[in-house]
Amino acid sequence: MAKLKPSKGAPYARILGVGGYRPTRVVPNEVILEKIDSSDEWIRSRSGIQTRHWANDEETVAAMSIEASGKAIADAGIAAEQIGGVIVSTVSHFKQTPAVATEIADKLGTNKAAAFDISAGCAGFGYGLTLAKGMIVEGSAEYVLVIGVERLSDLTDLEDRATAFLFGDGAGAVVVGPSQEPAIGPTVWGSEGDKSETIKQTVPWNEYDSSTDKFPAITQEGQAVFRWAVFEMAKVAQQALDAAGITPDDLDVFIPHQANERIIDSMVKTLKLPEHVTVARDVRTTGNTSAASIPLAMERLLATGEAKSGDTALVIGFGAGLVYAATVVTLP
Numbered sequence: 003m004a005k006l007k008p009s010k011g012a013p014y015a016r017i018l019g020v021g022g023y024r025p026t027r028v029v030p031n032e033v034i035l036e037k038i039d040s041s042d043e044w045i046r047s048r049s050g051i052q053t054r055h056w057a058n059d060e061e062t063v064a065a066m067s068i069e070a071s072g073k074a075i076a077d078a079g080i081a082a083e084q085i086g087g088v089i090v091s092t093v094s095h096f097k098q099t100p101a102v103a104t105e106i107a108d109k110l111g112t113n114k115a116a117a118f119d120i121s122a123g124c125a126g127f128g129y130g131l132t133l134a135k136g137m138i139v140e141g142s143a144e145y146v147l148v149i150g151v152e153r154l155s156d157l158t159d160l161e162d163r164a165t166a167f168l169f170g171d172g173a174g175a176v177v178v179g180p181s182q183e184p185a186i187g188p189t190v191w192g193s194e195g196d197k198s199e200t201i202k203q204t205v206p207w208n209e210y211d212s213s214t215d216k217f218p219a220i221t222q223e224g225q226a227v228f229r230w231a232v233f234e235m236a237k238v239a240q241q242a243l244d245a246a247g248i249t250p251d252d253l254d255v256f257i258p259h260q261a262n263e264r265i266i267d268s269m270v271k272t273l274k275l276p277e278h279v280t281v282a283r284d285v286r287t288t289g290n291t292s293a294a295s296i297p298l299a300m301e302r303l304l305a306t307g308e309a310k311s312g313d314t315a316l317v318i319g320f321g322a323g324l325v326y327a328a329t330v331v332t333l334p
């Protein structure tokens with residue numbers, strides 16, 4: 003058996019830069035109420051959401067990703083050519099093949115980066131981050147771009163009162179690169195496919211009949227998902243803290259998936275996060291943007307000064323699959 007050279011990667015990886023793109027159109031609850039029997043008060047009190055952004059025809063999955071990535075690359079202070087990997091997490095890119103990641107990599111001018119899409123719902127950012135860290139430590143890329151991007155407005159049934167108000171569009175991106183010390187903790191992740199029916203596309207593409215069916219949309223069993231998120235995800239978040247060897251007292255920032263502010267409140271309580279921990283509440287003005295929600299919330303906290311570079315943050319994503327991923331990171 004031939005003896006192979008060991009791969010030579012960086013000792014550790016860290017997030018070096020973050021960028022976000024929110025579509026120009028801001029959609030208040032009043033617009034949602036045109037199609038469902040509900041109220042602004044009900045939506046705000048049950049979900050925390052006041053407004054969300056919806057993309058126009060020009061704000062495609064690729065275009066929003068390129069905007070967010072450009073900012074992340076500038077924030078990281080590197081050149082696009084140094085990027086060796088582009089990972090795009092999305093469930094709302096309508097062309098099955100090729101991966102949208104290759105188009106994004108090309109338009110960004112990256113140096114023939116390995117480029118691929120992943121489908122991990124609202125845990126997509128954590129899945130991408132974990133892969134990126136592995137690539138950097140293993141030595142197959144020096145810098146990796148991780149993008150979470152969605153146009154969920156395309157997959158929302160505006161007449162479904164259980165989901166019409168929840169979803170939004172946008173892109174968030176981070177550049178991950180080498181580090182001399184640990185700055186992305188061990189990931190606690192997994193799937194519960196026995197609950198795959200709780201969040202799903204209404205009709206598979208190959209069974210969709212445009213003459214009889216509504217355009218496929220995301221449907222969910224709201225209460226079941228809510229209970230799972232509240233009870234199970236707090237445990238996963240605690241496991242990520244344990245795996246990183248820290249306690250809630252050591253945290254500066256908590257960036258959970260922006261699905262529903264009541265889920266966020268419940269996790270804060272269960273985890274007994276101290277007062278000094280800044281909690282992302284981007285859901286209020288961004289809605290649930292699935293894979294984009296964590297990097298968008300991260301970018302906003304840093305931009306507003308609510309969080310600062312070097313802060314220790316717990317991030318946790320969870321959603322369709324059901325899937326989840328939690329880790330502790332040092333903010334860029």
Ligand SMILES: CC(C)(COP(=O)(O)OP(=O)(O)OC[C@H]1O[C@@H](n2cnc3c(N)ncnc32)[C@H](O)[C@@H]1OP(=O)(O)O)[C@@H](O)C(=O)NCCC(=O)NCCS
Nearest residue numbers: 039040041044048049124163224225227228261262320321
């Ligand atoms: C969707 C969600 C906000 C609904 O809130 P909820 O408190 O669970 O609401 P329920 O479905 O139990 O409905 C409660 C009542 O409000 C009513 N209701 C449902 N949707 C409504 C709406 N849009 N407007 C007004 N009333 C509504 C229901 O008919 C029900 O009325 P009833 O008590 O008279 O039967 C909540 O379940 C949720 O956020 N779930 C998780 C969503 C999520 O995170 N998904 C993505 C994970 S990635």
